[in-house]
Amino acid sequence: MFKKLTLAAAALALSATTSLAATEITWWHAMGGELGKKLEEIATKFNESQSEYKVVPVYKGSYPETLTAAIAAFRANQQPAIVQVFEVGTGTMMAAKGAVYPVYKLMKDEGESFDPKSFLAPVVGYYSDTQGNILSLPFNSSTPILYYNKDVFKKAGLDPEVAPKTWKDVEDYSKKIVSSGAAKCGFTSAWITWVQTENLSALHDQPFGTLENGFGGLKTQFTFNGPVQVKHWANLKKWQDEGLFKYGGPVGGDNAATMFYAQECAMTMNSSAGRAGVINNAKTFTPGFAPLPYYDDVTKEPKNSIIGGATLWVLNGKDKATYKGVAKFFTYLSRPEVQADWHQYTGYLPITNAAYDLGKSQGYYDKNPGSDVGIKQIMRGTPSPNSKGVRFGNFTQVRTIVDEEFQALLAGKKDAKQALDSAVERGNKLLREFEAAN
């Protein structure tokens, strides 16, 4: 007992001396559970790789909580050096010019090599300004894909190796699945906003908003009440009434995964980062992975899907030594082996081409079928202004509005056109407020 105590005291003393010598870099993040452990492992490995800097990750709760905490801390001059911000907060961060230290500038000032071309184009495009400068370091990006239950497909008399390609397929398959009694519902979806509205628009090359989906400036207006979006929402309502589609709930749609795991619904659409969860939970069935479906009467060649997830922003107001350490840490984070490890463990996309190539040469994608569905989907074709991504101010609230209007549609209070028109109108008000405040 005494021996253990002395050991602990010695260890404590040792760690105290090392941390005294090293410059501390605080990193606020929103990765809970398994993801959080992996993130801390990355920080620990960086700390062990050198002795000058010590990255201290701090879990601050959900994405909105982390963002709000960082903003409040900035106002009180207590901000962390690095904060992880989700993609809908991008507009807010980009507008806060005085608060943010752009990553491209940081890397240049500190003399670290930083080549935008080494990153996957669709990922980096989302977080660059109009001149192509990277403002925040991509860290965890994902894109939605289709998950399906091969056993239910078999029971319904469908080929388990053939996933639905178009929405017509989704409808036909769902009808077979429900009428044969193989499952109670055909499909469900997480993230109605991100998957069934933003990505739907990108895939079919439909503008979500003016000025290149908001990339071109703050004067942007929403346009997601176009014919394709209206048709899709009307279909979802129709399929709900026919029992083919089941609503998974607002925001992330937590019930979607539950219904898919319980084999109540044969298909679901969710982030590619949900892959690990699907594999862990699909104990009694074999899951299949496929790209998102599209309408073949609108396009024969669907565009790339857009990303979600988060990036690391550097905040102003720290000393030179801290920024030196941040730059070193970012270089470490962008290393192929670090990136590939994070990507393969979590299901997030590989951020750099080198990490993707490393995974290929390791044979990871052959050993884990379906793990590259998301990557291929964001890399296909040439991105158009409509498929580069979306960038709007007050976007957290806009997503809430889209969720509310979708609920009104499913509850039968509005039709698809009315719901989307109203979402656009309410969203535009928030855009004007954001424009006025910035």
Add this chain to the structure above:
Amino acid sequence: MDTKKTTFDSRLLPYLLLAPQLFITLVFFIWPAAQAVKSSFEREDPFGLSTTFVGLLHYQRLFEDPNYIDALIRTAVFAVSVTALSMVLGLAFAAAVDRLTRTGRVYTTLLVWPYAVAPVVAGVLWWFLFNSTTGLMPFLLQKAGIRWDHDLNGTQAMILIIIAAAWKQVSYNFLFFLAGLQSVPQSLMEAAAIDGSGPVKRFFTISLPLLSPTTFFLFIINVNYTMFDTFPIVDATTVGGPAQATTTLVYKVYQDGYLGLNLGSSSAQSVLLMMIVMVLTFVQFRYVERRVQY
């Protein structure tokens, strides 16, 4: 009621004795409230880098916003329902326990338990019970022919948060009512019993009027509770949805200020909420109190 007058030798002493409390009130209540009033007249970006004075713009916008007016009405419905439900149940339980001689303590302990549960935990409990995919209640209701889906049905969502909010508050009301009932003079009850009035009549003609100070106090506490403290319950069960069906005023303050980072409008909403509660409390003291017998 007689007032006691204490005379201090030093004129400074009473102020000194009050100072700690005054200090706390100033720092934790008056100062933040003043800040809220100030920022309700301003438009500011989240990081506080640029601030412009906009006068009453935020207030004007709020009253033009049908969503805000809806939230106002919804909050009224919610407050009245929760207050009525939790007070009636609290009183009923108190009256029942008051009649027990031996097991009364056991029941009291059991009935007070929910109050020890943190609001957010209470919210999660009810969320589990009523979850439309995995919950027990929807499964049972289905057998009774009711389709429960509070993710889409706004009325059901409202019922859910009323039940969850009232459930927590029943304990509190129960405790106060029980104490009130136990302080009703036994002699009055006995006299009434000798005169031939039954337990029900005794309750309505003797206990209830004598409980009126307690009832009045609980009424104010409950309304304040539903206005401010029900936020965790809404957040944990319905997140204000579906389609804002459970977005109460306090939840809207959180949504616009915390999630939306629209600090000006959120501050204006807090100021309005504060004024509503002040007016309500004033009305209650001014008019309802007159009918209360102490």
